[in-house]
Amino acid sequence: MSSxxxxxxxxxxxxxxxxxxxxYVIEIVEHGIIEPQGHAPEAWRFEDYELVIxxxxxxxxxxxxxxxxxxxxxxxxxxxxxHLRSENRRLKQQxxxxxxxxxxx
Numbered sequence: 437m438s439s440x441x442x443x444x445x446x447x448x449x450x451x452x453x454x455x456x457x458x459x460y461v462i463e464i465v466e467h468g469i470i471e472p473q474g475h476a477p478e479a480w481r482f483e484d485y486e487l488v489i490x491x492x493x494x495x496x497x498x499x500x501x502x503x504x505x506x507x508x509x510x511x512x513x514x515x516x517x518x519h520l521r522s523e524n525r526r527l528k529q530q531x532x533x534x535x536x537x538x539x540x541x
Contacts, residue, residue: 443484444473450482454490460497461490467504469493469511 450472451458462477464470470489472480489511496507 444481445484445487447477447480447482450480450487450490454487454494456490456494460494463504464490464493464507467508469504469508 445453447458447461451461454461458477465472465477465480470482470486470493472482472486474480493504493507493511496502496510497504500506500510502510
């Protein structure tokens with residue numbers, strides 16, 4: 437039986453690990469880019485995978501000078517593209533097996 441360790445970070449540790457000011461983290465949360473557990477910043481608990489998302493959001497915000505709404509949209513679109521590419525690869529593999537197993541092809 438495998439066990440998955442879930443690491444949770446409080447706001448201070450999350451800001452340190454992400455190398456982001458608390459104001460950025462609050463904006464990122466307010467725009468639904470990440471969703472920590474807890475009702476207020478001092479009670480928020482973040483899972484470690486959210487660090488990657490927060491760093492990517494901050495990079496889009498800074499590098500492309502996007503507003504947070506634009507960052508949220510861009511991240512949603514990037515996730516959708518990644519999902520579609522993955523699905524496309526899977527379908528190509530299935531098609532390859534089907535075509536490869538057809539003696540009349």
